[in-house]
Amino acid sequence: MVTLSVIVAMCDVRDYCRTALKSLALNAREDFEFIVVDDGSVDGTSEILREMVPRIPGAVLIRNPYNLGISATRNIGLSAARGRFFTFLDGDDWYAPGYLAQLVGWMSESGVDFLRTGHVRVYGRKRKIVMAPLAPRALPLNPVDYIGPVDASTFMDYPQSWAGIYDRERLLEADALFFDESLRTAEDRPWFYKLHLRTRSFGVVDLHGIFYRRDVSTSLTKVPDERQLDFLPAFRLIFDELDRHPRGYELSFKAMRTLCALIVIHMDRAESYDELIRGLLPERSAQTLWDLPQDVLEGTLSGMDAARVNKLRALMSRHQGAAAR
Secondary structure, three states: OOOEEEEEEEOOOOOOHHHHHHHHHOOOOOOEEEEEEEOOOOOOHHHHHHHHHHHOOOEEEEEOOOOOOHHHHHHHHHHHOOOOEEEEEEOOOEEOOOHHHHHHHHHHHHOOOEEEOOEEEEEOOEEEEEOOOOOOOOOOEOHHHHOOOOOOOOHHHOOOOOOEEEEHHHHHHOOOOOOOOOOOOOOHHHHHHHHHHHOOOEEEOOOOOEEEEOOOOOOHHHOOOHHHHHHHHHHHHHHHHHHOOOOHHHHHHHHHHHHHHHHHHHHHOHHHOOHHHHHHHHHHHHHHHHHOOHHHHHHHHOOOOHHHHHHHHHHHHHHHHHHHO
16 A cells, blocks of 8 residues: 655756655655656756666656646646655755655644645755744644635745645545646645635644755746746636635635735846746736736735835736726
8 A cells, every 4th residue: 555655746957856866765665656757858857867766666757758847747646646645846855864754644643634844945055944834733723714814924825735745535535636737837826725725624743854945947936938927827716716615705815915915026026037028927917906806906905015005006007008098
């Protein structure tokens, strides 16, 4: 019987994948499987995977014939998974020795649908422990109760799918297992809303055995192209999900607050994007805001600081004016 499936997405991570694979070997157990999915790498990653994966107990290698993106790649791994539980690892990150056994131990004892953890953020040689958002370290908790509050950092602001472990059968029963393959970035955000809206229980533990590299060239947060804008359709999916939930209107204010904050963040760093994206960002952002419930938007703006509100109102006014002409 397979207790844990680890889905490892790899794409052009030649400089980092050896560390990730070695950490899998140091966590291997008879009832663990490691599903390594090479998403059409072209930088030499594929050769390293073909060399190393067969040496790791319980590891299998799947290669996409061309790049399909992170959502489809994870879904391929999830479809192949046999474990009672599953988790994720990105190709430029790694595990501490023995971490997965601890994670499975907590999950087996908890009986919850999913469990969230902290992690270690890596900046070059620097390390920083990142705690999971504020919530009782008690089991079980009702997932829908921890989407808000609006003005605090919650699990909706911690959309790292690799910082957790999940019950595969329960997520499948809730129709919450797979990622939306139209999203090339921001795929974790609607996925976590589905988990919190559709499942029955979750928990939080202070484990910090996954090491997450920040500010590396392989990170999807660094791409300068149109993939950066996928946070906008991601939030349209979130609002669709909320619209079907009995508490959806109440919880939509949290989603709107996060969306507004992200739009401002992207506008502030737009100079680092391609010229095409700099033009599309304000147009698509404003259109998304206009298309969502205006009472929720107005209620959200009334609770935000003046600087961000002014940017967002100016953005919407310019878009409205252009549409009228």
